[in-house]
Amino acid sequence: MIHMTFLSRHKKWVTGLTFACSLATLSSCSDFLDINQTPNNPTTVTPATLLPSGLVGSAFANANDLNRFASVIMSVTAGANGSPATWDRYNTDGSDFGNQWRFEIYAGALINYDKLIEAAQTTNSNAYIGIAKIMKAYTFALTTDTWGDIPYSEALKGEANTQPRLDSQQDIYLGNSEKGIQSLFDLVKEGLADLEKTSTTKPGSDDLVYGGTMDNWKKAGNTLLLKLAMQISSVNPDRAKTIINEVLQGNNYITTNDQNLGVKFGGQVGSQSPIYTYTYNSSFSTDQLISTRFVNLLQGLNDPRLPIFVTRPSGSYVTIDNGFAGSPPPATSRSMFSTYVTGENGVGPVRLITNWQRAFILAEAVIRLGTAGDAQKLYEEGIKAP
Template identity: 30%
Template sequence: MMKRNIIKSAAGLLTVLSLTITGCSNFLDINDNPNKAETGDPNLVLPSAQAAIAQVVGCHFQIYGGIWNQYWTQNFGNSQYKSVEQYLVQGSDFDRPWQTLYADAMTDLQMISEKAGEAKFRQYAAIALILKAYDLQLLTDAFGDIPMKEALQGESKDSYAPHYDAQAEVYDSIFAMIDRAKGWIDPESAFLPGPEDLIFGGDMDQWTRFANTLKLRAYLRLAYVNKDKAQAGITALQGAEFLTESAQIDYISTGGNNNPLYAELYALGQYRQLRTSNSLFKQMQYRKDPRIDVYFQIISGVRRGMDQASYDIGPNGSTPATIFGADPLNTDAALAPVKFISAYESYFLQAEAVARGWLTGNTAAGLFQQGIQASFDAYHATPGTYITTQVAGFPATGVEAQVDSIITQKYFAMALNQNFEAWTEWRRTGYPKSFFVKPVTGTLPANTYPSRFLYPNTELTRNPNFPGAKVITDKVWWDTKD
């Protein structure tokens, strides 16, 4: 796997340290005016934007996605995430990630992408536009309809009170942005980014693969809401190259350069707030999944889970392994990467597309196997007979049966490291089936679970064009499958 450390040079060190990244709740307050960035130099702005996205993906979205996808649960004796477990969230809980994805990340990405006309900045612009599409997908998958066309209009009045665009329109823009950015990519350019590109170090071939994989992900999101469009878009990707290495940001143990989840938990008093949920643990145990010894730490001589939201009952479950950043008592957790798109996600996306008959050239079973193998490789786990057993049990026919198997294995591969995306795939497909349980202290009826994030309170109080509040059981546009 390609390793891109965020500290590659003195310039990179100064850039990252200047951001003072310190977890979920107090980071990247660098743009008081969300429509006017401090600098126009892409060498400085690009890493700032990438780090901002990683903060949200790796911390706030990671926490909510992990709890709502029942990967982990609040530990016994603490209370930091009790309200999340109980589904008693408020709009103000989402003020910070909304601001970061818009005011910090997207504003900077917009500014860089507008420099595509300058040859020396065109590759930066291509990366920025791809990441803007990625950023928009995060926002719309989390919140539904979002401001887009009027959100980044400089100093115009619309940028301070933007109207909301329908999710279908946002997705159309995502596809268009990816296509436009790919047209700018030139791996032979004399003006390639270097270590200031925290994800691929200026490797534009990798950015092409990232763009293709992101586009595949986005089209598959439409599989149940607009099958014809999804099929046409994916079929047009025939022959494209997809990621075989994870797109991620790696961190170091130096203060301000830690994994954002680690930094958040460390700042909360160094308590192991997040523990392994039985919803995940027992399923892996039942399947004799060897990754169980890699994913979870030993507690009281064993590895174990705890029932979802049983924080007033105990006993505690295992702390997730340091490779996931969730252990503030071990500095190794500070090094955990934030994954934008993993290699195993790429293989599972391709496997689903082939299972649906929308891509050819490989078998769904073969790509399914590569996806599981890539997960084991990423965490240096020894598979034994697990992979061959899973492949032997892969359904020979039946699209939904095959998709069920693919998404179920994706659930285990993404566990504890791509929590929001895994939760989003569960919302889209309904797979895996029957894994979730009613949390011990959950406030929703049995078999009812969150389907979205709430719009931030800042939109309700400041934007006169706010379209109205939602509740967490309101489904987003593409979430149509029973």
């Protein structure tokens, strides 16, 4: 009797307790806890969103700090302050371009090209695969040209290989079947072959270089072969000559300026070419200006391109020499890169492979490797092209 009174008085309690206990059962627990899929980021994306990222990554690798550095070393610009001033004194080491290695190249452009190939393979979008392979080869070439022996065949495998071995520059360019290393030439050729296949989807506005004109990519790929060949021409002239002849035979390479492989940017803050940003916008823009040596060289040759490459805000060319240690001229009067180099308001393009580069390569190939063509004509074409 006591028992019944207890229950009826505390009915709400008992039901409450039972409810609480039932929450403890395993099955409802696992539903309650199954909420760990992130709503903030996608886990799969389309090739159309990976292509522009890869292209911009390669453009930054070429045109950001490495360009700032190379311009100073080549005495096109001279350092007034900060890093460029130390570079002018050849004071540099491996940590200077860590950002490029990490975030612009490997964990930037290259891994995204691989992801692009993966994503495009699921939908048979061979156009994207082809572009990715060509750009991958370009970016790896840039990296090995800068750093020498680099991870290549074992790279980009994520958790499967967190410490990829270094491949020698020779193996990267020429290939090494024993070690399973594919040559850069073969990679480009694979890409070109992919471009020939049919593709379910093709790039459009996401193609920041050609806007979707696939023929231009084929030309660019072949011109890349010419560049890679010329790069090894001093150490392996035979191989270089074979490649160049193949390309000449195929006769499908860049011949006009509008076929240049250049990555286009935008005119607004946050979308601008890195050369524009570091020249005009960034807090580091006062670190460098045009070098006296560059201006002297072009003036001495009466080169009409000087006013197109370089600005004259005060009317005359205001420059400093490389290694200069005094007080640099005020920022507003300095000669800097003009809109030809940076693009109007930073639209670029960042030129990676150009028509005139092709002309110079072929001219040099005629003279040094004995390939077909009129060297003088090609040489003049290269000068007049831009």
